[in-house]
Amino acid sequence: MTGWLFGLAATASIAAAQGTKSDYDRALSLEAKFAEQVTHDRVEPHWVSPTRFWYAANLGAGRREYWLVDAESGAQQVAFDHAALAGALAEATDRDRDPQRMKIDRIAPEGVDRLALRIDETWWDWDGDQLSQRDGAPVADEVQPMERSANEPSGPGGKPSPRSPDGRWRVEKRLGALVLVDTASGESFVKMAAPLRDGSYDARVAWSPDSTRFVAWENVPGGGRTVQLIESSPADELQPKLHEHQYDKPGDNLPWRRPHLFAVGDADETPLDETLWQNPWSAGDLRWKPDSSAFTFVFNQRGHQVVRLLQADAASGAVQTLIEESSPTFVHYSGEGKCWLYRIDDTDEALWTSERDGWNHLYLVDLTTGAVKRQLTRGPWVVRRVDHVDAEKREVSFRAGGVHADQDPYYEHHCRVSLDDPSVVTLTDGDGSHEAQWSPDGRWLIATYSRVDLAPVTELRRAGDGGLVVELQRGDTAALEAAGWRAPQRFVAKGRDGKTDIYGVVCRPTNFDPAKKYPVVEEHYAGPHASHCPKRFATLHRSQQFADLGFIVVQLDGMGTDHRGKAFHDVCWKNLVDGGFPDRIAWLRALAEHEPAIDLTRVGIRGTSAGGQTAMAALLHHGDFYKAAVSNCGCHDNRTDKVWWNEQWMGWPVGPHYAEQSNVTQAGKLRGDLLLIVGEMDRNVPPTATLQVVDALIKADKDFEFHFVPGAGHGAGGTYTDRRTWDFFVRKLHDVEPRREE
Incomplete structure (x- = not known):
């Protein structure tokens, strides 16, 4: 008891x-x-040549140390004697300098033992002993990183515009109607009359590359539901305020955009066969083929169980399905890396992400037939995001989850696959979730991974095979744990x-x-x-x-x-x-x-x-x-x-x-x-x-x-x-x- x-x-x-x-x-x-209790936790590379870069190591409490790295050899070293430079700089500027708090925003190696440094907006030369002010910046002090966007190239017909590519035609809106104007003669042609309902037309149209046709969008209105909010205690007046905004809810009649195809001059509209795009949720991402024979657009059917890449013939208006993603449950069209499309004009191919085998993977599609040429990735793991498409090398860089079976499947890893030889090269293997920064020529990646229980670890790796060159920094949590x-x-x-x-x-x-x-x-x-x-x-x-x-x-x-x-x-x-x-x-x-x-x-x-x-x-x-x-x-x-x-x-x-x-x-x-x-x-x-x-x-x-x-x-x-x-x-x-x- x-x-x-x-x-x-x-x-x-x-x-x-x-x-x-x-x-x-x-x-x-x-x-x-x-x-600010974690040190050595980040690397921001500044490339000074295709194989060399510098970065500032975080020492905590606003302190830093500058390092130079040779990617070819993996050698990294402190960029200079920080105490000696601080002393020389203090003497030259008549101002005390803390060796670990100098803020240097440019380092340009010049020869074996000579550096050009930009400090407080001023360029200096430093050879380890002597510091002298420069008249200006070096010829080239940084190499810009390579753009690694997975967005499509903005080729002919890629961006909407009121003016045709050859400059002769212009589309205008006049009293609600859509009018085509011949800029040479001034003659105008009404292409779409003012809508009977509260819809509208876009004057920015998708022109065919040869300037003979264009697609205009009609904005079809929906029910126009609004939600009202009462602000009881506004800051600028005593009385409450009423606010309202458009807010469609499940089951509502929704607005959408309908494409219309026209030829220049006084030709009538070419009707598009709408059989394959009934009950729309959305239609968009329109792009003309380079030869102006057809255009494609993405159609998402309401209910989110069917998403199609459709192709419309410019001469007849006939529409066919090139790619279809369907599911008895849902197609996750809005997810990052889901239903992702990239057209390759030169070869009339497309890259498409699909969950058709139960996992989100990359597919190469022949746009002349709509047939899948090959599945580029496969297995019980998922493509999370496409980072870059190199159409010339025919390679795709992407992020994957679950690609290492012995790790948490949510960890993101960087990978690459060829369009012609679909064997995935996994570029990172650290047990954590990764972010990568690429060298200007794409030969190297600086990969940083971490976990909730592991401070960031930063590595230099080869982009060709993912091989580790050198570990650059490993986050130190000693001070954090002491706190x-x-x-x-x-x-x-x-x-x-x-x-x-x-x-x-x-x-x-x-x-x-x-x-x-x-x-x-x-x-x-x-x-x-x-x-x-x-x-x-x-x-x-x-x-x-x-x-x-x-x-x-x-x-x-x-x-x-x-x-x-x-x-x-x-x-x-x-x-x-x-x-x-x-x-x-x-x-x-x-x-x-x-x-x-x-x-x-x-x-x-x-x-x-x-x-x-x-x-x-x-x-x-x-x-x-x-x-x-x-x-x-x-x-x-x-x-x-x-x-x-x-x-x-x-x-x-x-x-x-x-x-x-x-x-x-x-x-x-x-x-x-x-x-x-x-x-x-x-x-x-x-x-x-x-x-x-x-x-x-x-x-x-x-x-x-x-x-x-x-x-x-x-x-x-x-x-x-x-x-x-x-x-x-x-x-x-x-x-x-x-x-x-x-």
Whole structure:
């Protein structure tokens, strides 16, 4: 009995020791304590020749050291004697100089032991002993990096313009009509009469390269839904203001752009066969073939289950499909690296990213037939983003996730593939997520990778085979750790199916005591458009401050989010209410088996926007597990939110599943403690989405808390909202009054 009483007393004491004023003070101090505490964490190369560059190494506290690197040999050395240069510079300028705080923005080697340096907008010559001022800059002090854009070349017919390529014709708008003008004779021809409805025409048209035809866009109006917001407390006057903006919602009649084909002179319009582009969501990305025989454009059918690259014959108006991406669920047309198109005019080919085999991969398509010439990448990993297309070398540089099977599949790696020999060359292998900077001639890349628990490591690699030349810098966290920083923990556990790995991170208080029990708060966002758990290093993730109030804070990506393949992603289809919760709960239970300090009887969740919607849904549908939730500016009902986001995942037309998954409809199922937050001037998600939840909760006689922020936009952020969120979880999960003195 005594032992049992002692255990109770100890538990009460532990609870009372969390969420105090000192916890709040410590949490709020972390940003300043951790700032600028990591050294050797970045390299910004300045190339002075195709094989040589310099950079400034970060020594912390505004201090730096300059280095020269020879990419061919991998040799790197300190660029000069910093103390000697500082002394010479101080003597020359009659001003003291700190050897580690000289700000040098140009270094140009001239010979073996001579440098030209630009310091404080003045050029100097330095040979290691003598410093002398120069009359001007060296002939060439930097080589500009190679442009590595994956955008299409702006060839003939690539950009819209009112004037034809040969300069003879001009398209104008006159009293709403579209008129073609012969600039030589002044003669004009009405091509499109003023629209009967409230539509309009674009005078910037897509001209054929030979100036004989053009495509004009008709802007077809939709229903024109507007949302009104009342600003209760404007800064410039006493009386409230009414604001309104266009805001289409699922199921609305939507505007779109219809292409029209014309020849110059007085010829009539050439009708385009619309059979393959019925029920449009959008049409665009129009481009003429170099020989002016046809043009292509991308058509996205409403419902987002069909995306086509269509080709229209300039003479007949006949339209055929060159590329089609279709899915019984959804085509993620808006995702980075998804449905990506690059036309190669010289060979009449196109590059296209597709998930047709279950993973986002690159395909080479013959645009004369529409046939796939070859699949360039394949395997259980995804192309994340295309960085560069070298049409002459017939190579594509891209980023991939999951290409190293033994690493976190969300880590981005840089790769290259040939259009003619589709064997992927993986250029990076460090265990972390990568960013790359390329040399001016593309022969070298400077790759920097990091993890939440690893400061940035920067390497020089060969772009040909990805071979490591030399490690340039490795981030040093010694000072950061001395300031009390605790690295987030990476944790992997099986999801709902018992087979699929789910990846997340865990933040513990900086004063974590493994003998204590801690409630858990999940930082939640499950928007299907991407993945959201942090992967890269930061001195302060937002979860850390929150953890220092006495919580273990977690963040993870469950099924239904992107970057893990089509089957993983498809879980969200017409099923946003799922939110990945079966994976999240399984992951948390697995974590608790490894971490005895976790108390799964006290689990909270917070999220904003789509995360606000599912944070509340956690209490509606999983109230046996989650005990408290903060829902900030939640979407709550997919029928009242923006059309483009919701129809992408919930489908079109609007069906009964929209209502069935609404937090408004399901409000009566609320279990646990809920704080709703909304900003009065939210233009992203109408504030009425939250107010309708409030109304439904009142009608269901449910207790909840509500924080309304006048004048605030989406997220309703700020120190007051943060403090209210912190206080709520301290009260509900620690069961103490927050911010009291210990």
